[in-house]
Amino acid sequence: MENGGYVGEVEPAGKKPIAELRGVTKRFGEVLAASDLNLSIAEGEFLSFLGPSGCGKTTALRMLAGFETPTEGDVLLDGKVVNTLEAHHRPVNMVFQQYALFPHMTVAQNIGYGLRQIRPRIPKAEISERVSKALDVVQLAGFEDRKIWEMSGGQQQRVALARAIINEPKLLLLDEPMAALDRKLRKEMQIELQDLQRQLGITFVLVTHDQEEALSMSDRICIMRDGRIVQIGSPQELYDRPNSRYVADFVGTSNFFNGKLQRSTDGLSEVLLDNGMRIQGMPGDGLVDGQEVCVSVRPEQMKLRRQGKGLEVEVHNRIFLGEHTEYLVTHETLGDFLVLAPRQADLSEGAFAVRDKALVSWETSAALILDRN
Template sequence: MKIALKNVAKTFQTFRAVRGVSLEIESGELVALLGPSGSGKTTILRMVAGLEYADEGHIFFGEEDATDIPVARRGVGFVFQHYALFPHMTVGENIAFGMKVSKNKRSKAEIEARVGELLRLVKLDGLQGRFPNQISGGQRQRVALARALAVDPKVLLLDEPFGALDANVRRELRRWLREIHSELGITTLFVTHDQEEALDLADRVVILDEGRIVQQGTPEQVTRSPNSSFVMRFLGDTNRLGASVANGMADLGGASIAAPALADGKADAYLRPSDLAWSATGGGIPASVERVLDRPDSRRVIAVTDAGDPLEFDVAPEVVVRAGDRGFVQITRAQLFAAE
């Protein structure tokens, strides 16, 4: 099922939550809405679900204008961050609930067969008789997904589905959800503020700020070719250095890099920790090491340039560098934008 939002807007009292958003989600695509708090991502998801109505614009499911269709008739499955399971019902009863109250009546045998099928799909065979408080948080989230899938939705919507879980469980469920999506091919839209989650899971990432789409593309496109300093800062650790551009070259106070697309004048250079290297002998920006943080697979160096700019970067575990060392920070790549 293809979804299309056309110039959709939503205001809550005086707060403009969504500002003229247009977005197409292809049938079978898995799309992440990513952005800081207050960027409009959850409001967009709720409008697609029918839990909120747009003040302006239209939402299409395929060729049908679904803008004013009630949530019960939209054919969506919704998974919330905090599971929203019925505590007095067993796992099996939670999964079966939507089928029992649906207008498309199924026999008891059909419902039981579907529950068993979904339990196998979400790898919870044998747990149908347990109650939600008798299973782990990760298992509860699998039950919530199975319940959403039980009614054969045309569209699957997930609102911060792994936000309440610890990091290791989140990583496991991300891999699992991607496998489920590949198997079922259901059009899926999910909301997250976790960049790693969006980049790991989505076919396409839509980045929002202040109710507007600021960039969208594959994970490779948004990470390798950010179109603004906001996107660069939002997607991961970033260092910023002031630069001066003249004749297609940017001077960063000890290092020069090509800047063919920028006019002469002030600019900002954004550098990921992996974009920088350390040299004890020269060929870069003079700096002093303030701290070294050891990690299982690298060492994070916290340094300050002679101009007073802080820089953080990673070196291999075997690189010998200590607090107080003097040396040079070398630039392997950078993203340049006109100064804000």
């Protein structure tokens, strides 16, 4: 679907939208933080906003939460415009990057804090029961009386999650909640978050700059750049069919060879590279002859051999990563690029050493011709 200059599944088919952005723009003085955002978030979906710092993803999240008001356009929750509805009146909760927990309170007091602010007051027994259930959900039963400063980073994140879900929000917003965790714990928490989302059936919206985090957790990913949505799709769609070099470079790793698009033949197109070589590949949508483009080839789709057909290269660097080996190779015309060899290929072909000569090849279908911008 084409919308506002980008391609993607703006409205997930067959699913009821729980939240929507309709032509939403946000300005802070002269700064354009978000521009003409159009997005429908489905009930029960796990959606991620992915992009570098300053791309507008956190601004979009804060407008959904009610911490910012759109300059133009509408934010809808359950089909109702909520532009002027205050954050604490929305069926939304947010988990912040620094968790925003109260260090002087116990775990139970932190989790039950929001319930204690509700008027008319909720009976203490009911609050205690709901806190206990929330602790069970995040696997922290028995930690009720612990102080926050006595908890590890992963445990503090669970406390923040328990505090966020105790009100049973329709939308749970996560603002880079795993940024402060080490790699191993981050992996564990990614799995726990997915399990929690499936268990509760709450719609999750995650903001992250970590592509691996977005790819591993999301039903759909919304790629942002300079305040705009540039592509929306499932992790596999974005990885296999990016609509520009920007998306291909942000989602996964790729080799890029710049050139100009030539005429198409038999469903394929040819690119005359800046270095004079010609490469055939699969053209993206909306490209025209003569346009400046790039050819994108993922390192894992390249094959490294000692015999047969292919480009003659020399191994410049080799990094063994267990399940695969990353080779930096040099071609006299294309220059340096990466090849990723699976463990099985290294075992059958024999691992290459630095300064070894080799042959590199790839299928034509693996070469994607993309807008260079």
